[in-house]
Amino acid sequence: MxxxxxxxxxxxxxxxxxxxxxxxxxxxxxxxxxxxxxxxxxxxxxxxxxxxxxxxxxxxxxxxxxxxxxxxxxxxxxxxxxxxxxxxxxxxxxxxxxxxxxxxxxxxxxxxxxxxxxxxxxxxxxxxxxxDADLLAARLTYRGPVRRADGFLTAAATVLPDWAGLVPITARDLNRMALLGTADTLTRPGAVEELASWLRLSPRHPQYAVDGLTDRVLRLPRPVAAVAAPFTRPDRPRRAAAWAARRGGDLLRRLLLEVPIEAAGDAADADHFTLVVRSNELAIGTGVELTRVLNSPLGLPPEVVFETGRVLLRVWLCAARMGAAFSPHSEVLDSALAQGELQHRLGLGRRTVPLFVASVGRPAERHPARSPRRRLA
Ligand SMILES: Cc1cc2nc3c(=O)[nH]c(=O)nc-3n(C[C@H](O)[C@H](O)[C@H](O)COP(=O)(O)O)c2cc1C
Structure with missing residues (x-):
């Protein structure tokens, strides 16, 4: 690699x-x-x-x-x-x-x-x-309403190596899997507290212009951000929020396992896909060595996942070239339940490993908020 x-x-x-x-x-x-x-x-x-x-x-x-x-x-x-x-x-x-x-x-x-x-x-x-390097500045994550970026999957396929692929997901399937993934993640001890520690819901947060997810990129209405901001502080408020989320998540998860969900709103206007690695196209060993890799938490050698990060950026830049942005849905992969459903719905075999899930489309607004960056000396 x-x-x-x-x-x-x-x-x-x-x-x-x-x-x-x-x-x-x-x-x-x-x-x-x-x-x-x-x-x-x-x-x-x-x-x-x-x-x-x-x-x-x-x-x-x-x-x-x-x-x-x-x-x-x-x-x-x-x-x-x-x-x-x-x-x-x-x-x-x-x-x-x-x-x-x-x-x-x-x-x-x-x-x-x-x-x-x-x-x-x-x-x-x-x-x-x-x-082009100019595309780096145009690349964007956008979580609001979008218009369809026709031809994205075909254009992006040209920058993939032969061991990677983009598999389309229907809006209905993604809605269901994302909800299930969110509900499942909320029930995991520590997960909500960790997420809360990266939220920057008020400009008064000391890291607001440095890193994490701001109220603006998350497109939170002001009153919602104002109410939620105190719960992102360490210790008691964060723990209380995590406790409430765990109870809510558990309820939602149980509901979702019973009730079918329809796609609606923003999701129906975007395209959705998962970036997969086809490990049978890679020389990753045989016999015991191969079994060890397939049974590892990543299901792939770490260098392959690193290399897929390189591929991911290229695919994201293809979207940027079309004026489109990604809205990632890692919650689908963070939950064994939701990922299992993804593999099943898309008919992915054990050696096809999904590493990234996103929606793609052209932002409806002209100047969407951008995430801050820390400065490196
Ligand atoms: C591996 C990876 C997973 C991500 N997962 C999510 C996600 O689940 N939900 C989300 O809204 N954004 C997700 N993002 C987008 C990041 O939040 C985003 O890249 C970051 O805030 C910087 O913003 P920018 O991409 O606009 O520069 C993910 C990005 C990467 C690289």
Missing amino acids: TTDRRTAGRSSGPDESLLAELITVAASAPSAHNTQPWDPRISAGGIELGVAEGRTLPVGDGTGRDTLLALGAWTEAAAIAARRAGRELIVDTLPTLGDPELIVSARRRDPVARLTLGGAPRPTDDPARLL
């Missing part, structure tokens, strides 16, 4: 300003709850990519799937920015990428990948490698 090494070893001291620029540009990458889990450091003519302490989701993302996707997306953004500057970015993942101490709980700061600058990129007509 590395780029071509023939150009390796060409980077040198004067490249440092370009490396610093790549770090700045790649900060636009998406991440679950806008945690921005990357910790890039310039060292020995390259970038050592680590996982930032306190920026993972040990409860909500216990397999590390979302952190790996975000690190992959960050790396792809850096690679696209490097290509604009006329250089190839050589990516070497390290065995630490498979260490849950780093990927799930970020307990140590060891690098998980090393990125170095190579020579000029070879001429190509590969659609995935022609994605």
Whole structure:
């Protein structure tokens, strides 16, 4: 899972300003709850990519799937920015990428990948490698009403490797699975408290302009944000909110397992899909080795999930090129119940692993709110 090494070893001291620029540009990458889990450091003519302490989701993302996707997306953004500057970015993942101490709980700061600058990129007509760096600034997550982006799935398929795919989901199925996933997640101890710790529902929140999910990107009406904001504070209010959510989630989950749901409103106007990895198209071992990978929490080697994060960013940029945005629905994958239903409804076999679920469409408003970013020195 590395780029071509023939150009390796060409980077040198004067490249440092370009490396610093790549770090700045790649900060636009998406991440679950806008945690921005990357910790890039310039060292020995390259970038050592680590996982930032306190920026993972040990409860909500216990397999590390979302952190790996975000690190992959960050790396792809850096690679696209490097290509604009006329250089190839050589990516070497390290065995630490498979260490849950780093990927799930970020307990140590060891690098998980090393990125170095190579020579000029070879001429190509590969659609995935022609994605423009300007699209990085246009990429968007949008959770409001959208207009359909006709032809998105066909356009995005051109930037996929042969081991990945985009499988459409009907609005009705997604509605049901997302509700089930939400209800199931709410019943998990710690999950709501963790989510609440990433909500920034008032500009008075000290991290409002830095990270997390603001009232504006979540499109919460002012009175709702004002009432909910105190419950995002640590300790008692957050715990009380988690207790109430658990009771409500349990009730909703029981209801959903009995009652069929119809698609309505915004969801009916968007397209919906899941990004899957077809592990039978990859050489991931045989016999006991293969069984171990398939039975692992991710169901895939961590380098493949990281690489899928790179693919995810390309697919997101294809949407941006059409003026469209994603509204992700990770709750479908965070719940074993909802994911099981997804696999069943789409007829996905055990070796087809869904890693990301989203709706896609063109935002109905002209200047949607954007998520904040922390500045990296
Ligand atoms: C792996 C991954 C999972 C995500 N899951 C969700 C999700 O379940 N719900 C949601 O509303 N946004 C989700 N997002 C979108 C992030 O919240 C978004 O990327 C972040 O807030 C930064 O905003 P931006 O993408 O507009 O820059 C996800 C993003 C990534 C990369």
